[in-house]
Amino acid sequence: MEQQNVLVIxxxxxxxxxxxVCAQSGYRVHLNDxxxxxxxxxxxxxxxxVNKLSEKGFLQEEPDKILNRLTYENDMSCAAxxxxxxxxxxxxxxxxxxxxxxxxxxVWGGGGGGGGGG
Numbered sequence: 001m002e003q004q005n006v007l008v009i010x011x012x013x014x015x016x017x018x019x020x021v022c023a024q025s026g027y028r029v030h031l032n033d034x035x036x037x038x039x040x041x042x043x044x045x046x047x048x049x050v051n052k053l054s055e056k057g058f059l060q061e062e063p064d065k066i067l068n069r070l071t072y073e074n075d076m077s078c079a080a081x082x083x084x085x086x087x088x089x090x091x092x093x094x095x096x097x098x099x100x101x102x103x104x105x106x107v108w109g110g111g112g113g114g115g116g117g118g
Contacts, residue, residue: 005027006022006029006030007030007032008022008032011038015033023046028071029069031070033074040072050066050067
């Protein structure tokens with residue numbers, strides 16, 4: 001079976017957590033953020049978290065195998081290629097929250113998952 005790809009837009013606390021769960025579940029994850037420093041912080045935090053879970057015996061795979069499923073990108077045109085599912089994380093105060101997931105699918109032409117608009 002072909003490996004599914006997930007695009008998570010937003011590398012903050014929620015986005016990094018969603019990316020981690022997806023990678024641990026076997027998905028190839030593209031974590032995207034416009035701020036390189038957010039991507040660096042997310043990468044450092046994910047590396048720490050996955051290694052800590054491994055040390056405690058909570059993972060069935062080696063940490064490197066999980067971490068190798070994660071890519072960190074700030075170029076949306078590269079991140080959106082061959083994506084099966086899309087998740088957009090936004091602060092609750094963002095005006096974009098009202099557009100729902102369909103806005104992302106429309107803008108990037110993805111056939112990815114996502115709920116209805118709102």
